[in-house]
Amino acid sequence: MSVFIRVCRRAGAVLAAAVVAVPLSVVLAAPADAAAPAACTAPTGPYQRQVERALGLAVDGRQSPADCRAIRAYQAEHGIRPAAGYAGPVTYATLQRGGSGCPTDVGRIACVDLDRQLTWIQDGAKRIYGPVAIRSGRAGFETRIGLFKVYYRAQNHVSTLYDVPMPYSQFFDGGIAFHAIDGAISSPPGSHGCVNMRPADAKAYWDLLHTGDEVYVSGHRPGTSGTSGT
Template sequence: MISVRTRRRSTVLLLAAVALLPVAPIARAAPAPRPWQIGTPDQLLAPGVYEPTAAEDAVEPRDAVEPRDAVEPRDAVEPRDAVEPWDVVEGTHARVEYVPPEGAAARVACSKRAGPYQRAVERWLRLTVDGKQSAADCRAIRAFQQTRKIKPAIGFAGPVTWARMQLISAGKNPNAKKQCPVRAYRVACVDLDRQVTWVQKGTKVVFGPVSMRSGRAAHPTRKGWHTVYWRHRNHVSTLYNTPMPYVQFFDGGEAFHAVYATIHTTIGSMGCVNLTLGDARTLWGVLKKGDRVYVWGHRPGT
């Protein structure tokens, strides 16, 4: 018969042995990336001449289907004009590049880092396409930025520089490759490859082209034919309480609408086609309920 003292001693020894066993580390979820995060965890992008802002990415519902028979209130208030730090350079959200923090803080003359659009920018400038930043690359990118008034002009291949190149390529004939179907009626063309959008009637471009931001990898903007079915000038998302000025829904929760922050980011939207406030306001006056939308391509980086 085992005594109580013996049982207690055995229990103590067992607990001590367990305490000495190696303990597997507790798995922790990776922190969510910041809106301007690219590449490695220590490579973050920030507005080149301003502090980052957490309001960068206006989130809209992915599949919040708005009532198709809804009528816009007669007393709908016009969306407010956004006055943000980046508005000071030639219009809303225009040409303040997103660069590594040291490029913004120290105001370096020439960035030694390869940007998120390095290869695409090298290809556009007809440089050696290797995805690596060289002194020659920096000089060429910086010259383009200075010509196009992109600040800071430090030769970093960021989203604003890439977007400006795509807009220049689109030019006055964005449908030169005939990727958007030509119809006798209005068609809103959404080019995911170049991140530009325009409206054409027949072969005539009646709006744009303008830069845009489409859906990110997890929430891509759905391709194919769609129809504008509901519009609201001063809409607010019922799911996220987020402003969606000049919204024009064309497929479930996906829509054209303005954002009050920049559209030039390395990540995309939650599926909507984001526009600057001025462009969304102009598009509002061009499209009508029942107009067709055609989406094709693939957002770079997704």
Template sequence: MKRTLPALLVCASLLVAAGPPAVAAAPSPVSRAVPGPAPYPAFDLVPGIARELRAAAQETPGRAQTRGQRWHIERVPRPEAVRPGAVTVACSRSTGPYQRQAERYLGRQVDGRQSTGDCRAIRRFQQAHRIAPASGFAGPVTGQMVRLMKARKNPNRAGHCPDRPERTVCADLNRQLLWVQQDGRVIFDPVVMRSGAPTMETRTGTYRIYLRHRHHISNLYHTSMPFAQFFDRGEALHAVYDDIYQGPGSHGCVNLTWEDARKLWDLLKKQDIVYVWGRKPGV
């Protein structure tokens, strides 16, 4: 895969005795974009005014991520943005870009049109999965959560990730999902991941973990990369403290929530396989 110069400079070299040179990857760039198609220009991030968003604002990133209780902020049409002083979120009248996917998963009539019943069902789903505001608008965050829930039963249904007797990390760039399987059995349930941003795409292929550093600090950006597990020339699986659903992507690494990265750290060892395939939506 061709790389631009900025993509190749995401990390500074860190030489080790065994394995290829490890590189301290850069943190995810700060952005308000979310996974999936870029939000439409008429959409805006809802201010943290409503009850759900006030609760989210009171959580520090580190504490929220380690508890696994972080709120995920959805974009909604600007006319439906919560006004200062509001204490409830009105049911969305708009049809979101992931309306059909949400309807199908929730057992609603799949017509791609928002109805009162659709909105109520989507709101319940959003509340259950800590998506704020729970307005019933099926935006990118709701769409990604639907993909995650659908994948729980059989993430490798399409057979893209190879069945091996060794532990294999399956990183699906198409769906932005990660799981671990061994001997045809899923041993780490699928979770949401965040791969490389445009021009810094996560490289596809088969790799092995060659360096693990629980408290890694990027020597280029001097930022924390908890539970870093390097698998290809500086690209690593590691935790981030910001909302995994926000931002255009990493500088090539595979980002995970703090809690998911910690569990993956406990499961994996050096020389375990990492298999990456697909292409991130919008890249």
């Protein structure tokens, strides 16, 4: 028995020495590309020149890898999704956004800019979500402007007037609500007054807003007259 124990101990010592002998660099090594950022490959956008000018880039209207990286960094910093480096309308509108008049002294508030068909949420002057694209009311069903409050929420609401689903509904002005829609936000002619949103954005608003939070709507949708709220 003692001979067996000595043999086992000797074998264990040899195994331990072999493990210790493995270079530490091998143990800690990670795949060479594990931390490498994804290549920025977004194509030239419709607002390429305007965005290049606003970001202080060389203005030639053609996307370059350096342009793509700079635009992507700006998008990531300002909560624009996806932050892919594409010079699209939301990125350009964000660069030009100033002067919406959205209050900064009421805590959490959802801001709706009908002129640029954008919305975002801010706490004081700090933006915490967006801006993201919306579709507001068409001519004859304009989304009213003014300061409102979320007064009713229904995650799986169905319109009793139009018999259509309105996921993540948050009502702030009579029958007017933020809610998700299927299909393209930009599709004409517009809503019946509601602020239509992409599903992911409507869900984010559902998670961030609560009953009693304020909503500020300004401007007017191009092609409509616009109406005032209370």
